[in-house]
Amino acid sequence: MKKVLKPREREQLLGTTYAFPMGIWFTLFFTIPLSIIVLYSFLKRGLYGGVEWEFTLDAYRQMFNPSFAKVVIRTLWISIVATLGSILIAIPCGYAMAKSKYQTILLFLIIIPFWTNSLIRIYAWISILSTEGFINTLLIKMGILTEGVQLIYNNGAVVLVLIYMYLPFAILPLFTTIDKFDFALLDAARDLGATKLEAIVKVMFPNIKSGLSTAFIFTFIPIFGAYTVPLLVGGKDSTMIGNIIVDQVSKTRNWPLASAFSMVLTLISLVGVFWMLYNGKREQQQTKKTTQQSLELNIRRHHLRKVNSK
Amino acid sequence: MKGVEIAVEQVSRAYGTFKALDDVSVTIHKGEFFSLLGPSGCGKTTLLRIIAGFDYPDTGTVEFDGKDILPLPPDKRQSNTVFQTYALFPHLTVYENVAFPLRLRRVEKEELDRKVREYIRLVQLEEHIDKKPSMLSGGQKQRVAIARALINEPSVLLLDEPLSALDAKLRQNLLIELDVIHDKVGITFIYVTHDQSEALSVSDRIAVMNKGKILQIGTPYEIYEAPATRFVAQFIGESNIFPCKVLACEPYGKEYMLTVDVPSLGGEVTVTDYDPSEIGAEVDFTVRPEKVRITPNPPKTTHTYMNSYKGVVDEPVYSGFQSKFYIRLDNEAKPIIKVFKQHTAFLDEGPEIEWRDTVYVSWTAADGYIVKETDR
Numbered sequence: 001m002k003k004v005l006k007p008r009e010r011e012q013l014l015g016t017t018y019a020f021p022m023g024i025w026f027t028l029f030f031t032i033p034l035s036i037i038v039l040y041s042f043l044k045r046g047l048y049g050g051v052e053w054e055f056t057l058d059a060y061r062q063m064f065n066p067s068f069a070k071v072v073i074r075t076l077w078i079s080i081v082a083t084l085g086s087i088l089i090a091i092p093c094g095y096a097m098a099k100s101k102y103q104t105i106l107l108f109l110i111i112i113p114f115w116t117n118s119l120i121r122i123y124a125w126i127s128i129l130s131t132e133g134f135i136n137t138l139l140i141k142m143g144i145l146t147e148g149v150q151l152i153y154n155n156g157a158v159v160l161v162l163i164y165m166y167l168p169f170a171i172l173p174l175f176t177t178i179d180k181f182d183f184a185l186l187d188a189a190r191d192l193g194a195t196k197l198e199a200i201v202k203v204m205f206p207n208i209k210s211g212l213s214t215a216f217i218f219t220f221i222p223i224f225g226a227y228t229v230p231l232l233v234g235g236k237d238s239t240m241i242g243n244i245i246v247d248q249v250s251k252t253r254n255w256p257l258a259s260a261f262s263m264v265l266t267l268i269s270l271v272g273v274f275w276m277l278y279n280g281k282r283e284q285q286q287t288k289k290t291t292q293q294s295l296e297l298n299i300r301r302h303h304l305r306k307v308n309s310k
Numbered sequence: 311m312k313g314v315e316i317a318v319e320q321v322s323r324a325y326g327t328f329k330a331l332d333d334v335s336v337t338i339h340k341g342e343f344f345s346l347l348g349p350s351g352c353g354k355t356t357l358l359r360i361i362a363g364f365d366y367p368d369t370g371t372v373e374f375d376g377k378d379i380l381p382l383p384p385d386k387r388q389s390n391t392v393f394q395t396y397a398l399f400p401h402l403t404v405y406e407n408v409a410f411p412l413r414l415r416r417v418e419k420e421e422l423d424r425k426v427r428e429y430i431r432l433v434q435l436e437e438h439i440d441k442k443p444s445m446l447s448g449g450q451k452q453r454v455a456i457a458r459a460l461i462n463e464p465s466v467l468l469l470d471e472p473l474s475a476l477d478a479k480l481r482q483n484l485l486i487e488l489d490v491i492h493d494k495v496g497i498t499f500i501y502v503t504h505d506q507s508e509a510l511s512v513s514d515r516i517a518v519m520n521k522g523k524i525l526q527i528g529t530p531y532e533i534y535e536a537p538a539t540r541f542v543a544q545f546i547g548e549s550n551i552f553p554c555k556v557l558a559c560e561p562y563g564k565e566y567m568l569t570v571d572v573p574s575l576g577g578e579v580t581v582t583d584y585d586p587s588e589i590g591a592e593v594d595f596t597v598r599p600e601k602v603r604i605t606p607n608p609p610k611t612t613h614t615y616m617n618s619y620k621g622v623v624d625e626p627v628y629s630g631f632q633s634k635f636y637i638r639l640d641n642e643a644k645p646i647i648k649v650f651k652q653h654t655a656f657l658d659e660g661p662e663i664e665w666r667d668t669v670y671v672s673w674t675a676a677d678g679y680i681v682k683e684t685d686r
Contacts, residue, residue, distance in 0.1 A: 187364055188397035190384040192411040193462060202414075206401040 034266070041259035049253035059256035063264075068244065072264075075224060075240040078155060082162040083220040086170040089163070090215060094174035098181070107175075110168050118165065122232050125161050126152060129233070153235040161229050166222060170215040177211025178204075213276050221269045241265060313341040313498035314374040314388060314465040316361065321370030323356055330356040331367065332522035338500060338515075343492050345501045345509040348519035349545070354502045355470060357519075361500065362391050362468050374465065389466040390459035394474060396451045398443040404430065404454050405439045411462045429457040432491065449480045456491065466498045473508065485512055506546045510534060518542045536584065539683045543596050550602075550647050551681070554579070554595040556587045567615070567675060570595055576641035580615040581678040594681040599648040601677035604635055605670050606661055615675030621647070623667045635663065637671055647671055 005013070041059050043051040062068070097106045113121060128134045131148035139145040151157065181204060189199035205212070227242025234240075241261055248258035316338040323331040331353045338344045346354035359365040361372060363384035372380055379387055390411075398407050406413075408429055412422045430439055433453035443451055452472055459467055469488075473481045489512045492499050503509050509516050510530040517527045518541075526538040537543035543551060554570040557578065561567075565582045572579050572595050579595055587593065603609060609618055621637040624646060635649045649671055651663075663669055 182395070182397070184393055184395055184397040185399060187384070188391070188393060188399075189410075190364075191362060191389075191391045192458065193385045193414045195385060198414060202410075203399055207399075209401075 037259045037262050037266075040256055041263050043256050045254050045256050049249075049255060051255055056256075059254075059260040062254075062257050063260055071239055071241060071244055074155075074237075075242075078159060078162070078230075078238075078240065079220055079224045082159045082166070082223050083170075083216060085159065085163045086167050086219045087174075087212065087215050089167060090170035090174045093167075093171050094178045094211075097171075097175045098179040099183075103179075110171055113168070119228065119232075121165070122161060122228060125157075125164065125233060129157055152233055153238075155234065155238050157233045158230050158238050158240075161233050162223050162226060165226075165229065166219045169218040169222070173214035173218060174208065174211045177208040177214075181207055209279075213279060217272045217276050221272060224268060225265050312465065312496045315340050315376075316466065316498065316500075317371075317373040317376070318357070318361070319371045319373070321357070321360065321367040321372065323353075323360065323365065323367050329522045331360075334370070334519075334522070334524055336517055336524055336527060338498060341496050341498055343489070343499045343501065343512055343514045345503060345513040345516045346519060347503055347506060347509040347516050347546075350504055352519040353522040354504075354519050358391075358468050358470055358500060358502050361466070362389055363387050388464050389468055390462055390464040391468040391470060392452070392455045392459050392472045394471045396443070396455045398451055398454055398458075400443055403440050403442055404435060404446070407443065407454055408457045408461055410458065425461060429461045432460070432494070433457045433487075448476050449484055452476065452484060453487075456488070460491075460495060464497065466500060467495075469499065469501045471502055471504065474503075474505070481508070488512065510546070518545065520545070536679060537596070537681060540594055540681050543594070543681050548599050548648060548650075549596050550599060551594050551596045552645065554593060556589055556591045556593060559587050559589060561586075568680060570680070574643040574645045575619065575639065576643060579617050579678065580675040581680060582615075582675050583680045585682075587680065587682070591682075595678060596681055597673055597678040599634070600632075600650040600652070602647065602649045602671050602673050604637070604649045604651055604663060605672070606663060606667065608670050609672045611672075613674055616672060617675070617678070618670055618672035619647075620668065620670055623663060623665055623669060626663065626665055635669075637669060639671075 040051055042055055042057070044054040044056045044058065046052050097103055100106060126133070129152040130136075131150060131152075133148075133151070135151060136145065136148040140148065185203050185207070186199045189203045190196070194202065225242050226240060227246055230238045230240045230243055231246075241264065245258045245261050245265075248254045248261070318334060318336045318338075321331055321334045322329070334353070334357060346357060348354050356365060360367055363379075363382065366380065371378060374388060399410065402410065405426060409422060409426045412425060417425070427436075427439075430436060433456055435450060435453055435457070438446060438450060443454065446454065455472070472488075473484055476484065485508055488499075492512075501509070501513065510533070513530055515527060515529055516533050517524045518533060519525065520541050526533060526542050528536075528538075533542065534546055537546060540551060543549045552572045552574045554572040556568055557571050558569040559566055562582060565584055566586045568581050568583055568587055570579050570581060570593070571577075581595060608620075609616070619639050619641075621639040623635055624638040625636040627634040627636075632653060633651045635651065637647050637649055639645050639647060
């Protein structure tokens with residue numbers, strides 16, 4: 001007898017089929033390279049690059065070198081400052097876009113920079129900030145300065161350009177959640193005695209939490225792994241983890257150490273993603289739990305009433 | 311009496327070329343249940359939003375007890391609003407929604423808890439105190455919104471079509487609850503609605519609005535029994551309206567007895583009115599369908615001022631608590647007159663009236679009325 005599939009089963013089967021190409025793609029170009037990195041980080045360094053097939057924890061031991069620790073700490077604070085800066089700018093941007101009549105045009109304007117090579121955009125900033133650059137020339141012409149001031153090749157410039165590069169990643173998720181936000185809630189909060197700021201902090205922020213955490217992850221992770229920006233606009237003391245990895249691969253030829261640092265980046269990103277997933281799950285569970293509780297409560301009450309009436 | 315007196319003076323508000331409010335003046339008394347009634351787009355919500363502080367007038371003033379409130383932002387006004395969409399905070403429980411205004415004012419913990427529970431009891435939601443708004447029904451959400459708006463002890467409660475999203479049965483119950491709450495807290499209520507039965511059943515006074523203007527302000531009785539304009543007569547309840555010309559006008563007790571010529575009814579009609587009319591004036595004659603009697607035979611009555619016409623049932627509509635008849639009168643103009651018949655002593659009323667039956671419609675002079683200010 002031929003087995004007839006129920007519609008639901010057929011859908012599941014089709015789903016598996018559709019997912020197959022994507023599965024192959026991820027295995028070939030994502031899982032395998034990642035496994036190689038994990039593997040290399042536990043191997044002994046080869047003399048002229050590459051690895052020797054001998055298990056060792058040397059790479060991880062080398063990471064605790066004080067000079068590397070300094071870089072890790074710097075990477076952390078630069079990333080946090082740049083991420084918070086992006087989000088602080090992105091919230092009013094997203095708000096203005098959600099309220100605007102010209103949403104499509106504004107979205108378009110935000111996406112346009114992506115069509116230009118990121119290196120060119122960084123070089124544009126160099127020409128704006130450098131000693132003979134746009135800002136200095138303007139200030140000298142206006143008579144405010146007599147000679148150019150060093151604006152570039154320091155950590156401030158790195159933070160500024162990082163914010164510029166990753167701002168769209170913060171604006172887009174915030175815009176989508178703010179767009180879904182019911183602005184009547186702000187009216188209600190104002191009506192009930194909240195000032196403008198209180199209404200935004202106490203009513204809008206809790207309701208766009210998912211957008212805030214997405215914006216945080218979307219900006220923090222790429223900024224944490226950045227290497228072109230600190231390389232081009234940073235000074236001697238602006239190196240970040242990304243630069244160490246490049247140096248270890250191309251100059252020092254210590255592939256296991258480069259792999260170990262990559263592992264650190266990947267793990268921190270994973271922590272972020274899991275934190276986001278966990279937050280989403282917890283919110284779901286909370287509502288489920290209360291539904292369950294109220295159901296049980298109702299059943300109990302029903303029984304009590306029965307007992308009492310007897 | 312708690313609450314404030316609200317004086318709206320010559321308020322106008324335009325959006326582009328659209329006049330949402332056109333020179334509106336109204337005084338709402340202390341502790342009154344006042345309704346703004348009108349079709350959508352008549353400006354009633356704009357007026358409410360101006361009083362609440364979410365919109366501002368282009369010209370005119372709004373005063374609470376003689377104090378100009380227009381410079382104040384919404385959070386500094388003595389008014390609170392119940393929104394049409396409820397606008398409950400989805401991230402907070404019922405308890406925290408109601409506690410929100412108190413938390414903003416940093417009310418002391420025990421005082422806050424006592425008050426929140428008191429107001430949740432007022433709207434009978436004790437069982438749902440820890441639920442999030444998404445788990446409540448429409449009627450429950452509305453009650454949370456009312457409790458939240460009342461907990462600040464405002465002088466005015468503004469209600470923006472608060473029941474429009476609910477089903478008919480629930481609406482009736484909540485309306486009565488709202489009236490009970492009004493009696494308990496005793497503050498001024500301003501109730502915006504497009505539903506005339508809601509406005510008629512609970513209001514102390516009603517302002518009927520259309521196209522940015524207030525057409526009539528009066529008690530539900532006045533609005534229904536003596537509409538000032540043709541629009542009011544048509545918007546509130548159902549009406550038979552015919553243009554007519556005044557032939558005679560003489561005092562009749564405290565009122566006046568008018569004889570008017572109604573061309574579409576093909577004859578003269580007697581009707582009483584509170585005010586005298588000029589002879590020859592062009593006005594409208596109106597009679598409510600439920601005041602017209604319908605009988606299979608000519609009405610036997612000794613009433614002096616009786617108006618009676620013969621016609622044919624064009625369309626009978628049975629609707630449970632009453633029957634509607636559309637009667638085509640037997641004259642040249644063949645006008646249609648609506649009649650509502652209550653089913654009192656249904657079986658004793660003689661033969662049932664059916665489609666195509668010849669019938670007689672009749673009403674006394676006191677049942678009809680004259681609408682003078684036409685807004686055609």
